[in-house]
Amino acid sequence: MNNHSKRKIWQTPWSYPESVAFCLGLFVIGMMLQLTVGPLSSRIFTFPNNITIGVAYLVVLAITYAFARKSEFVRWLSSTSTAITAILCLGVVVFLMGITPQREIVDGHAHSVISSLGLDIITRTWYFGLLYFFLLSILGLTIFRKAGSLSLKNIGFVLNHLGLWIVLFAGVLGSGDLARMTMTVYEGKIEWRVRDANNHVFEMPIAVQLNDFRMEEYPPKLFFINTKSGSTLPIGKPQSLAIESNQSKGMVLGWEIVTKRLIADAAPVNASKFEHVLMQGTCPAAFIMARNLATNEVISGWVSSGSFVFPHKALYLNDTLGVVMELPEPKRFESEVIIYTKDGKQASAIIEVNKPVTINGWKLYQLGYNEAEGKWSSYSTIEFVRDPWLPIVYVGLILLLLGSIYMFWMANMQNRGNHVE
Amino acid sequence: MWNSFIFFALAAIVFWLGGIYAAYRIKNAATSAVLYNIGTAIIAMFVVLLWVSLERPPMRTLGETRLWYSLFAPLIGAIIYLRWGYKWILSYSTMMAVVFIIINISKPDTHSKALMPALQSLWFIPHVMVYIFSYAILGVASLVALYGIYTRYRQQFEIKLLHVTDNLVYVGFSFLTMGLIFGALWAKESWGHYWTWDPKETWAFTTWLGYLVFIHLRFQHRRKVDAALWSLAVAFLILLICWFGISALPSAQNSVHTYNQ
Numbered sequence: 202m203n204n205h206s207k208r209k210i211w212q213t214p215w216s217y218p219e220s221v222a223f224c225l226g227l228f229v230i231g232m233m234l235q236l237t238v239g240p241l242s243s244r245i246f247t248f249p250n251n252i253t254i255g256v257a258y259l260v261v262l263a264i265t266y267a268f269a270r271k272s273e274f275v276r277w278l279s280s281t282s283t284a285i286t287a288i289l290c291l292g293v294v295v296f297l298m299g300i301t302p303q304r305e306i307v308d309g310h311a312h313s314v315i316s317s318l319g320l321d322i323i324t325r326t327w328y329f330g331l332l333y334f335f336l337l338s339i340l341g342l343t344i345f346r347k348a349g350s351l352s353l354k355n356i357g358f359v360l361n362h363l364g365l366w367i368v369l370f371a372g373v374l375g376s377g378d379l380a381r382m383t384m385t386v387y388e389g390k391i392e393w394r395v396r397d398a399n400n401h402v403f404e405m406p407i408a409v410q411l412n413d414f415r416m417e418e419y420p421p422k423l424f425f426i427n428t429k430s431g432s433t434l435p436i437g438k439p440q441s442l443a444i445e446s447n448q449s450k451g452m453v454l455g456w457e458i459v460t461k462r463l464i465a466d467a468a469p470v471n472a473s474k475f476e477h478v479l480m481q482g483t484c485p486a487a488f489i490m491a492r493n494l495a496t497n498e499v500i501s502g503w504v505s506s507g508s509f510v511f512p513h514k515a516l517y518l519n520d521t522l523g524v525v526m527e528l529p530e531p532k533r534f535e536s537e538v539i540i541y542t543k544d545g546k547q548a549s550a551i552i553e554v555n556k557p558v559t560i561n562g563w564k565l566y567q568l569g570y571n572e573a574e575g576k577w578s579s580y581s582t583i584e585f586v587r588d589p590w591l592p593i594v595y596v597g598l599i600l601l602l603l604g605s606i607y608m609f610w611m612a613n614m615q616n617r618g619n620h621v622e
Numbered sequence: 623m624w625n626s627f628i629f630f631a632l633a634a635i636v637f638w639l640g641g642i643y644a645a646y647r648i649k650n651a652a653t654s655a656v657l658y659n660i661g662t663a664i665i666a667m668f669v670v671l672l673w674v675s676l677e678r679p680p681m682r683t684l685g686e687t688r689l690w691y692s693l694f695a696p697l698i699g700a701i702i703y704l705r706w707g708y709k710w711i712l713s714y715s716t717m718m719a720v721v722f723i724i725i726n727i728s729k730p731d732t733h734s735k736a737l738m739p740a741l742q743s744l745w746f747i748p749h750v751m752v753y754i755f756s757y758a759i760l761g762v763a764s765l766v767a768l769y770g771i772y773t774r775y776r777q778q779f780e781i782k783l784l785h786v787t788d789n790l791v792y793v794g795f796s797f798l799t800m801g802l803i804f805g806a807l808w809a810k811e812s813w814g815h816y817w818t819w820d821p822k823e824t825w826a827f828t829t830w831l832g833y834l835v836f837i838h839l840r841f842q843h844r845r846k847v848d849a850a851l852w853s854l855a856v857a858f859l860i861l862l863i864c865w866f867g868i869s870a871l872p873s874a875q876n877s878v879h880t881y882n883q
Contacts, residue, residue, distance in 0.1 A: 281842035285835055292831040299824045299863075302873040324819055372817065381814060537748050554739040555812050566814050586814040594816065598803050605799035612792035 220286035227335055228290065229264050231328025236317060241326040246377030248589075255374045260560040262338065266345040279342040287336045294332060298323040305398065332371065340366045357611060360604030367597030374428025375590025382585040384566060386411040393540075395585055405545040407563060409583060413537040416576035418529035419504055420445045421485040425454055426515075428523040441527070444487050456518065461501070462488040468511055474501050475514075482577055485529055491518055509574050528575065536567055536581040552583060563587050623668075623675040630668040637661030638696060638716045645709045655704055658712060662696045665719075669693060678737045681750040684866070688726050690751075692719040694758035698790075698836060702762070706786060714765045721782045745808030749801060750799045756797030757865060760833065763790035764858035774848065784847060788840055795833045802826060821871065822879030825864035832857030 210218040246254070269275045277283060301320045319326035344362050347355060382395035386409050393408035422441040425434040433439035434454060442451040442458055451459040467475040467486035475486035486505035492498070500518055506526040507513030516524045535553035540546075542561050550558045550565075557566045564586045570578035641658025644650055669689060672680045680686040699703050699715025702708060773779040805826070806816040817823060836853045839846065868874045 247632035281838050285838045285842070288831050288835050288838070292828055292835070295824060295828050295831065298819065298873075299821060299828055300871060300873055303819065303821075304768075379815065531739060532737075533742065557811060557814070564814065566812075584814050588815070591810070591816075598816075601799060602792040602803050605796040605803075608792055608799075612789050612796070613645060 206301070213273045215273065216282050217286060219277065220283045223283075224286055224290040224332065224335070227331040228294075228328045232318070232325065232330040234327035235319045238327070240319055240322055241327060241330055243325070243377050246374055251374040251377055255370070262341045263345070266342055270346065278339045278472075279346045283339055284343065287332065287339055291329075291332045291336055294323060294329050300330075316407075333369070337366065337369050337373075340369070357604060357607040360600050360607060363606050364597045364600030364602075368594055368601065369597075371590050371593035371597060374590060378587075378589050379456050380585070380587040382560075384409060384583045384585060385580050385581045386538075386583060388412075388414055403586060405563075407560060407565075407585070408541040409565070410539040410541070411536055411581055412539065414534070414570060414578055414581045416534040416570070416578070417532040418485075418576060419532050421487070421529045422527045423451075423453075423458065423487075423489070423504065424525050424527055425456075426523050426525055428521055430515060434522075447592075452494075454522075457492045457494060458524070458556065459490045459492075460487050461490055467505065469503075469505070469514070473503065474617070475505060480505060482508045482574075484508035484511055485526065486514070487526065489516065489524065491516070491524065493518075531575075534567065534570060534576075536583065538583075540565070557586075562589070623672045627668060628727055630664055631727065634661040634664040635716075635720060635723070637664065638719070640711075641700075642712045642716065645703070645712055651707070653706070654712070655700060658696065658700050658703075662693065662700065665689075665693045665696075679747050679750075681746065681754075682737060682741060685726050687750070687754055687865075688722040689697050690754040691758055691761075692722040692726075694755055694764060695719045695722075697760050698759055702786065702790075706782075708786070710769070711766070714769070715762060718761065718765065740812050743808060743812060745804055745811065745858075749804040749808055752797050752804060754800035756801055757861060759790055759794035759797065760858060762859060763794055764854055765786045766790065767854040770847075770851045771841070771855070774851070779847070783818075783849070784840075784850060787850075791833060791836060791840075791854070795830075795837060798833065799828055802830060820879060821874035821877040822864065822868055825860070825868055829861045829864045830855065832860045 208214075208216075210222070244250075262438055265275060274572070297320060301315065303323065303324070304316075304321045316322050319328075323329050340362060344359070344366060347358055347362070351359065377426075380397075382397055382403060384392055384395045384405070386392040388411050391408050391410040393405050395403050395405050397403065420443050422443050424439060424441050426432065427434060427436075440453050442453055443449070444460050444463055445461055447460060449463070451458050464475060464477050464486050466477060466479070466483035468478045468483050469479065469486075470476045470478075475488075484506050488501065488503050490499060490501040500516065502516040503514055504524055504526045505511070505514040506517050506528045508528075513525065517522065533553065535551050537551050538549070538557070540548045540550055541561055544561070546560070547559065552558050552567045553566055554567050557564045559565075566584040566586065568582040568584040570581050572578075637657050638661040641656075641661060644654035644657055648654070669680065672686075672689070680689065695702045695715040697717045699711045702711045715864050748850075763786075766783060770779060770783045770787070773783070805823070809818070810816040832853070836850060836857055840855055843849065864873075868877065868879065
């Protein structure tokens with residue numbers, strides 16, 4: 202910082218006071234636009250607008266650098282002090298996003314002060330947009346400036362900065378072309394209609410036939426409840442007992458619980474008996490024996506989680522203490538489907554969580570099922586996602602990844618101390 | 623498995639204290655490093671046994687991530703001790719590990735065996751592992767920074783200390799970046815998009831920006847020691863909110879990253 206105390210603000214060379222003033226100015230202008238014009242439309246960055254905007258932006262940035270790189274203004278834009286200020290300002294806005302619950306759907310109506318300031322849709326606000334744009338631009342100019350003296354020595358700089366720049370650039374330009382649609386398809390049926398987040402129905406060039414929806418579940422768990430209040434015990438820190446097999450044993454609240462018989466697909470055959478049956482809506486049931494360790498009193502009986510067909514069954518140990526079985530948690534679920542496309546392709550596939558299927562530029566994800574019916578769900582929900590800008594974002598991510606590996610590698614070899622302020 | 627944790631923990635603490643004692647009293651780096659690392663190895667053994675008994679990587683609950691922290695903090699402390707010869711880092715990182723051990727013994731929210739389908743992915747281990755390692759390193763860096771602030775106050779500050787934080791932050795930040803990228807790649811496979819501004823993502827990004835400020839400060843202003851030390855303290859505060867505070871925030875009630883049972 203040369204002559205920091207003597208220099209007045211707006212006197213060159215510019216530094217922190219100007220950066221802070223500039224970023225605050227962007228924020229204030231953004232806020233005013235937010236209050237008067239309302240949120241940014243996601244339509245700005247749809248094809249082909251985003252291509253036009255992207256190319257125009259790059260051209261302006263390149264021309265600015267080519268013709269004005271020696272100017273004080275561009276020097277200041279690509280300086281570290283401006284970078285630090287811009288990162289801090291964007292950080293504050295992202296921090297606001299972190300403490301305010303964000304709305305998913307922007308319906309255009311501001312319901313409260315928070316909404317009219319755009320605090321619940323920060324990524325769609327003008328001030329976020331302007332600060333993002335500012336950071337992207339100074340990052341771009343800095344890369345241009347350093348690219349002139351490209352060498353092995355600043356490979357880390359290039360990887361990290363260019364990688365980040367590409368991710369930020371392609372991420373925002375591609376945001377309008379990102380399509381996410383949800384399809385609900387019933388077992389044995391073919392479906393080609395999908396809905397977007399606003400519940401508008403579209404017809405897809407891809408149809409899905411659901412042959413089978415399957416689910417594996419974790420072993421059921423037993424909980425102790427206060428039968429008067431219904432709360433699980435011990436209050437605040439409920440203990441559970443997983444029944445993995447017959448003869449599973451466990452101790453909870455001074456009772457020893459032994460599972461005598463576990464049936465994964467059971468149904469009540471009379472008021473006090475469960476059997477294995479083959480039908481829709483079966484649920485796990487266990488015959489358990491509970492022994493009070495203090496009094497040696499033994500109580501036994503059936504417990505069952507119940508399902509959308511059968512009621513649950515609890516075992517009462519005394520006036521206030523009962524044992525219940527929780528609905529089993531899903532371990533994995535998948536849809537066995539046949540996919541048809543308009544251009545005549547046909548493919549059998551299994552769509553599972555974390556294992557999407559790609560076809561004609563669309564990725565199909567296992568999203569959900571009818572939770573009331575659990576493993577007996579008659580339908581599966583599948584999400585269709587298309588993101589044509591993804592490859593560019595991935596290029597940026599890979600550069601950034603290489604940059605971080607380089608950074609790790611070089612961490613101990615930096616030249617400390619020789620740097621001139 | 624968790625019922626026997628206290629025995630592993632006590633044994634580890636005894637060895638750690640033995641290592642520290644050897645560093646200060648016997649002044650033999652090899653002895654102290656061996657003793658100290660045996661302590662760390664005992665925790666590592668517990669992690670392995672826990673992994674086997676759970677039949678899944680122990681990285682899901684907060685209690686399990688704390689366990690990793692009490693493994694990595696002394697590991698990194700030992701590396702710094704061997705590399706730069708700072709004895710005090712051993713006591714600091716032990717203290718940190720012990721705090722996490724005590725929390726885990728007194729409040730073990732760790733028991734569920736179930737792993738929800740979205741977490742069953744090849745990305746799970748690298749993503750969480752890289753993050754925990756990064757948090758541990760950045761945590762140690764912040765301890766060094768706090769020590770630096772203290773020595774500034776006592777006017778005994780050595781600039782060498784900032785070089786330690788530089789190295790630590792470079793390593794920690796590179797892992798932070800990798801964690802973020804792995805998370806993005808995983809999110810694309812799991813939820814359909816690489817970045818959805820989920821509250822945890824928002825906070826992870828804020829944390830990342832915080833350390834980015836520190837790195838640029840150090841690059842541009844080598845002599846602004848206080849700004850560097852304090853920015854590191856603030857960045858770690860954000861990291862802690864991202865890690866623990868998030869489940870208490872009203873903004874994060876629908877986050878896919880809240881893992882309380």
